[in-house]
Amino acid sequence: MVRMLDVCKVYENGTPALAGINLRIDEGEFVFLVGSSASGKSTIVKILTSEIKMTSGRAIVNGRNLNRLKPSEVPKLRRTLGVVFQDFRLIEKKTVYENVAFAMRAVGAAPRIIKKRVPYVLKLVGLENKQKSFPYELSGGEQQRVAVARAIVNNPSMIIADEPTGNLDPKMSLDIMVLLDKINSLGTTVLVVTHERELVDSFSKRVVAIDNGRIISDRTGGYYQNEII
Amino acid sequence: MVRMLDVCKVYENGTPALAGINLRIDEGEFVFLVGSSASGKSTIVKILTSEIKMTSGRAIVNGRNLNRLKPSEVPKLRRTLGVVFQDFRLIEKKTVYENVAFAMRAVGAAPRIIKKRVPYVLKLVGLENKQKSFPYELSGGEQQRVAVARAIVNNPSMIIADEPTGNLDPKMSLDIMVLLDKINSLGTTVLVVTHERELVDSFSKRVVAIDNGRIISDRTGGYYQNEII
Amino acid sequence: MRLYNLSYFIRESFESIFKHRFMSFAALSVITACLLLMGSFTLVVVNIENMLKDIEDKNEIIAYVKLDYTYDQATALEGKIREIDDISELEFITKERALQDFKEKKKELKDLLDYIDEDNPLRYRYRLKIHDIRDTETVARKLGRIEGIDKVGARSDITDRIIRVRDVVTAICVVLIAILFLVSIFIISNTVNLTIFNRREEIAIMKMVGATDGFVRFPFIIEGLILGIGGAVLSLLLQWGIYEYIASLVAKSIPFFSIISFSDILHRLALIFFGTGILVGGLGSAITLRKFLKV
């Protein structure tokens, strides 16, 4: 669940990234966030996960007011979110299994449950054979799928995926998106940042388009179909 | 220029990545390398750039025999190549300008030439305003374009691009591909690894498809058009 | 904290030490090296102090009894002298003993002295030692006030010198040890800093997936403690070996110089080593981490 009200972000070096974002995502929605390179998509994600602070405006994520979030509450917020980072952010010295298991341990899951859940989720993303590999032993697409597995493993109330299929072939991209759709249908809110137009068009979902830090379109279904490049 | 003869690669942990690749790319060709995730595309790139050693087989890149390459000759080989790495590999502590300029300095270019060439190339990829930014201050797509700029800055005799548009929107992806096409038409050999089917289809180029470490198809034009998913 | 967390933390710490073995080795060896330096220096200082104590012990005060006192009168003074505090040893010396000693010391004059045997010009005397060399003058004054004591021979010039040398040596040693300790702690925490700095990304990622500061910090602290304690054990063993070797060398070449045995200072050394190891390894990690946990 997300509420953003006039959110602006100017980075420390003076780069304006968001110029007044108003966005409302309700519990259980599935939303695509699209936009050209450097339009501010990842900046929105980073604000929602409290990785960076907005310059002005107000925002609420999963019932927590980001403007008044104490440092000690940040982990609590993040535990309600499953995030796929654009640059994966896997822990280099941990195996695939450990990377995913760590996210469960961090929320305090019992070892018994972890032992069952992690292989299950890795199988969902097609990595059942790579559990003992380290990230540097994986292909780009495999790393990305580990990131997806980690994001969904805790059954978060909201999944935020920044470009989760950029390194995947069309078939696998579709599989991942279908997976997210299935998870969504079980009640989880899903926000997917993507460039893949085919993918967006093959789902009839709400599409929020942003350009230059502003929302320029917000409608449901076939965003790219109506566009000519 | 590439000659690969029965090239096999089994990684140290026992993972088989390439199972006998025979590939010939002539001077001035433009080749797409496609294939599903973990099929061995990046492994081929890493062998061509001498980042890893093949387990068996023989290979020649730009006239240099990889099987008999002395460590001191590796830099010489790499200077004839412009590589876009799947994970970008930008130097974190150098600005965009410095990252690109470094590649020129490494080949011994004169400062006068560097000062002219770097801004020109950055303009080509649409980053003229980001010269003084550090990589962590860039969006995913911007980082990728810096990687592209670095690969083409030295006018290498061959460009190898591993997934150069994974983080770019369709319009920008097309721009980059058109740019590579233009460079190719001036005589540079180009090898592009990509998942983006639309992109591949919109160019009538040679497409090499690989699966499970083997070449399963090698023909010119519209690879995906004939496929049903 | 749940029990399975604790077991996870401990397993995690050991694994992490192994995974980052390059840095673990760096940290461990720097801790060991620094502790070894601290230890060696402490041992040298302890021995120097001990040697000075030896010299002090040889310093004595002579109280001369009036020339006209008989033997009985002279020995009777002992009680009064004993009333003075601080005296650690007291010995009565007869005129005859004194002359004998003198003759032995000055053999050159023996012939001359031989013929004054009947008319011994020397006095009865007491030779005494005191606990603290600093009190020499006070004791001398008190002795002088005793009825029957004629003169007090306290070589207060030499005493003074020894006191002053000792004070300065102690001061220099304290300064040097303080510098050494500060530098060692600085170096160790610097190394700990560098190793944690090296893992700042790992820490940031952990925080991004929802781990609390404590959850991230705990294994690091245990890791720091393991390395700190490991370093302490290693350096204690090395120190022992080196000390025994040097001690045996010294014992061979200057037998009159009494070296303190290692077991006498083991507990003090162990305290320093384990204290520093635990403090800088554990607490150092904890403090450094704060910087990198702000993500």
Added chain:
Amino acid sequence: MRLYNLSYFIRESFESIFKHRFMSFAALSVITACLLLMGSFTLVVVNIENMLKDIEDKNEIIAYVKLDYTYDQATALEGKIREIDDISELEFITKERALQDFKEKKKELKDLLDYIDEDNPLRYRYRLKIHDIRDTETVARKLGRIEGIDKVGARSDITDRIIRVRDVVTAICVVLIAILFLVSIFIISNTVNLTIFNRREEIAIMKMVGATDGFVRFPFIIEGLILGIGGAVLSLLLQWGIYEYIASLVAKSIPFFSIISFSDILHRLALIFFGTGILVGGLGSAITLRKFLKV
């Protein structure tokens, strides 16, 4: 190498020090701290050796002339004594002077000694000092062989003690200094290692875009040199301040203990500091880099 490369390398090194200021600061301060330790210890040792030299200087040999020699006969011996090598000081002492000295030393016996003035039982004598205390015995033997010398008083027991103490002290100092130097160099190169380890990715990327080993290594080496030399300058200044402060303290409290002036050892210290700084900073970086250049 082209000139613009050199200027690039140097600019690059300074920039890099600034960009990696956390690690540069760590390296710089560890180098400074270690050099300071080395320096402090060297200064203490130099002063101890100096003090022992002082004590040696006070050690003298007395050559007694035969009792029946006249004044002229006795003084005539001087030439022969001077023929012995190693003698640094030689003084003739008359019977009268000797008795006078003796009386002063033993005031207690003055009355007794006063009435033997006419019949002085003491002998003419020579007091001499030698360059190297180790030669005491040889010199004593040579003196003994001279016609007219009756007896030689060389307190070879004490001489021996001093020699042995000095030898052991020197040995311990050498061992300790060696340990300290090794440990310091180890710690410094460890820190250099860690900082370069921290930048292994940067190095790998440079190599991937076609840079030669030399091209990558050069700025690192210059960087190491700058930090090494910076550390040497810093520690030399600090050392100076600390030394002068302690020296003034010592001068106040034990004036009889002569402390070596800082300027007398400045060149030696500078040699050690700059030598170590350059060696470990520059060469250390170069060696460590090899590991990470294999990409």
